[in-house]
Amino acid sequence: MSSHRRPFRLLVLPAASALLALAGCAPGDSEARVEPPPAPPAEVAKLCAALHGELPRTVAGLGRAATEPASDLTAAWGGSAIVLRCGIPKPPAMADPQQDGVEVNGVGWLVQRTPDGGLVFTTTSRLAYTEVRIDKEHATDAQMLVGLSAAVEKTVPTGISSY
Template identity: 70%
Template sequence: MSLHRRSVRVRAMSAVPAAMALVALSACSSGDSEARVDPPPAPPAKVAELCAALHGELPETVAGLARTRTEPESALTAAWGGSAIVLRCGIPKPPAMADPKQEGVHVNGVAWLLEKLDDGGFRFTTGMRLAYTEVVVDKEHATDAGMLVGLSTAVAGTVPEGISTY
């Protein structure tokens, strides 16, 4: 996997207007809907613990979308804006992770494998962490580069760097 050094950083001065816009947008977003998200197969206990810690630190809004309840409820899954942005933690190592031609990005200290999906959306998967976390973003929200900022902060704070053996 080739991880290009494209880093996303939020500057304090530009973050204030952006934060105000996110608050306004999230007030319009419905958090009452639910998203059908299949949890990954039962990961090892240590991975499940890391995912539970991550679940507790995930942001309430991502790309201006409010957090959505997942069905079934699980500490391994989360969603925003219905199923516009879906997270699954504790997934097995994706086969694409071994492909040196795959694209990747670094966001706030977290390496993400980047895969374009057939429907125009993207799948981002953390690399070099003790638990693999996958974020699938629909086509409409795939162009928001700041979408991974809050998620990366949560991952960096809860899932230590290392190589997952799962």
């Protein structure tokens, strides 16, 4: 073997390692601190676990992030840019007929704006309430609910949650 190839091989390994390290810094690959909701009833937790398994890998172009603590009741994309919590208690705002709502792919969502300019969407008329919090920077992309609605439609039946 000629000696001029050895230095090349030695440079390839550090370069590959650097690329892998940079890939680990890509949006969506980070970790998000997401507090799971209080322990929901077993039937709600089962629906949330099914939803967790169907959630998309990306939302609004952001990759799925690991959540801490890990839970079938939580998910995140782009670090904590978009955070989902399934199995939350019924939000008091659901009783207010003046609240805004939207329907996306057969799933109704209560829409609330946060004080910092973000959005909170909460499913309506489903056997498990699911909340999606979106930071201010990403609150302009209405398409983000498309993939999430498809997962909810597939796994959480319509009905009124008693929780």
